[in-house]
Amino acid sequence: MACRTERAKRELIRVVRGAGTGELSVDLRGKSSGRGAYLCADTACLERGLAEGSVARALEATIDEPTRERLRAELASALTQRTT
Numbered sequence: 001m002a003c004r005t006e007r008a009k010r011e012l013i014r015v016v017r018g019a020g021t022g023e024l025s026v027d028l029r030g031k032s033s034g035r036g037a038y039l040c041a042d043t044a045c046l047e048r049g050l051a052e053g054s055v056a057r058a059l060e061a062t063i064d065e066p067t068r069e070r071l072r073a074e075l076a077s078a079l080t081q082r083t084t
């Protein structure tokens with residue numbers, strides 16, 4: 001858990017580091033294999049996790065700026081796809 005906020009699991013999104021590729025991505029269905037970090041489904045939580053380094057620690061990965069941008073974009077599109 002990269003975020004300390006307690007939330008129901010359905011409200012969380014998972015960032016996963018792909019087992020083979022090492023590529024980071026937002027895992028919408030929570031089914032991708034690999035090391036994962038859970039964040040609240042909002043952009044502020046992602047930003048905090050990136051800034052504090054908790055996401056990088058949870059994933060045991062170094063997150064460079066292009067990857068950060070991609071994760072932001074993937075989360076943003078994931079949130080707009082939610083119809084709740």
Ligand SMILES: [Zn+2]
Binds near residue numbers: 039040
């Ligand atoms: Zn959070």
